Amino acid sequence: MGFRILMVSFLMFFNLCYASENINVNLNENETKLKNDNTIQTRIDEIGANLLNANKIQKRVVFAYDEKAKKRSLNIYDELTKRQVIIYGDLYKSIDDDNELAGMLAREISLIVKSYNGMWGGRIDAIQVGLSSKKFEVVADKRAVDYMVNAGYNPLGLITFINKTCPQKRSDKIARHNLTSKRLAIIYEYITYKYPSYLESDEYENNKYYQNFLLTSLSNRVKLKEKMRTKSTKAIKYE
Numbered sequence: 001m002g003f004r005i006l007m008v009s010f011l012m013f014f015n016l017c018y019a020s021e022n023i024n025v026n027l028n029e030n031e032t033k034l035k036n037d038n039t040i041q042t043r044i045d046e047i048g049a050n051l052l053n054a055n056k057i058q059k060r061v062v063f064a065y066d067e068k069a070k071k072r073s074l075n076i077y078d079e080l081t082k083r084q085v086i087i088y089g090d091l092y093k094s095i096d097d098d099n100e101l102a103g104m105l106a107r108e109i110s111l112i113v114k115s116y117n118g119m120w121g122g123r124i125d126a127i128q129v130g131l132s133s134k135k136f137e138v139v140a141d142k143r144a145v146d147y148m149v150n151a152g153y154n155p156l157g158l159i160t161f162i163n164k165t166c167p168q169k170r171s172d173k174i175a176r177h178n179l180t181s182k183r184l185a186i187i188y189e190y191i192t193y194k195y196p197s198y199l200e201s202d203e204y205e206n207n208k209y210y211q212n213f214l215l216t217s218l219s220n221r222v223k224l225k226e227k228m229r230t231k232s233t234k235a236i237k238y239e
Contacts, residue, residue, distance in 0.1 A: 041065045044087055047098060048105050054151035061085060061112050063105070065092065083112050094164045096209075099148070099157025106144035106151075107158065114140075134178050141183065142190050154198055155191050159184055160209040163216075184213060185220040185238040192224065 041063075048063045060083060067089035085108040095101045114136075145155040166180040178186070191198060204210040214221070220238045227236055 037065065037067065040092065044101070044105070047102050048085065048109070051102060051106055051109060051147050051151045051153075055147050057109065057113060059083070059113055061109055063087065065089075067092075083115065085109065085112065091165055095161065097157065099154045100161040101157075102148050102151065102153035103144065103155070103158030103161045106147040106153075107140060109147060110140040110143040111136075113143075137177055137183065138186055141187050145187060145190055145195070149195055149198075154201075154203055155187075155195060156198055156204045156207075156210060159187055159191075159213055160204070160207060162187070163213045164209055179239075181217065181220065182238040185217060185224070185236070188213075188217065188221070189224050189236070192228075 044063045044065055048061070051057075052061060062084045064084055065087045085105060087104070091104065092101075095104065141158070144158060148155045148158060162180065162184060166183070168180050171179075177183075220236075223236050223238065226232075227234070
């Protein structure tokens with residue numbers, strides 16, 4: 001009888017210790033995750049503030065990191081009407097340096113700034129931006145490049161970020177967006193004419209993602225080179 005009581009007591013003590021250990025492990029994991037999320041949010045806030053201040057943007061824009069949320073077309077209207085940039089976890093995982101993060105934030109800021117204009121507190125323009133025609137897309141990309149340069153970031157980071165995160169569709173004839181290859185070519189052309197020094201620097205010379213962009217954009221860059229050689233002012237029909 002005494003041995004039985006002893007065994008029961010031992011098992012109860014063991015179970016309590018095991019449960020306590022599990023609770024401590026879960027608490028430590030939650031604490032570590034919270035610290036990581038706070039560190040990411042702080043990084044995002046700092047780079048976002050740099051972009052807003054350097055470009056003297058007199059519109060309020062806030063930034064929110066959400067590890068679990070995924071970007072869907074239905075989300076963008078909420079982002080634009082609330083004037084907040086949401087950084088989704090699946091996209092943040094693809095960011096390697098501050099230039100890429102600045103590129104992502106600058107692109108979203110350029111859309112949100114547009115949503116402040118127009119009727120009903122910018123709601124009409126927000127819908128237009130949400131529908132995102134090719135024209136709006138090109139303007140937003142170019143404005144993002146300007147924002148980055150003004151804040152001291154390398155605009156090639158926007159190219160590497162888009163190259164890693166935006167898939168290539170089969171066609172854009174009836175789509176609201178340009179093919180990613182066309183979008184990247186237009187950004188590259190804009191940098192070539194307005195900020196050529198970044199193409200001459202060696203900051204991205206050995207960046208594998210930039211090298212991949214150069215490899216996959218060869219035909220479009222040949223067209224750009226010919227345009228520059230002939231000093232043409234016509235828009236290039238990128239592929």
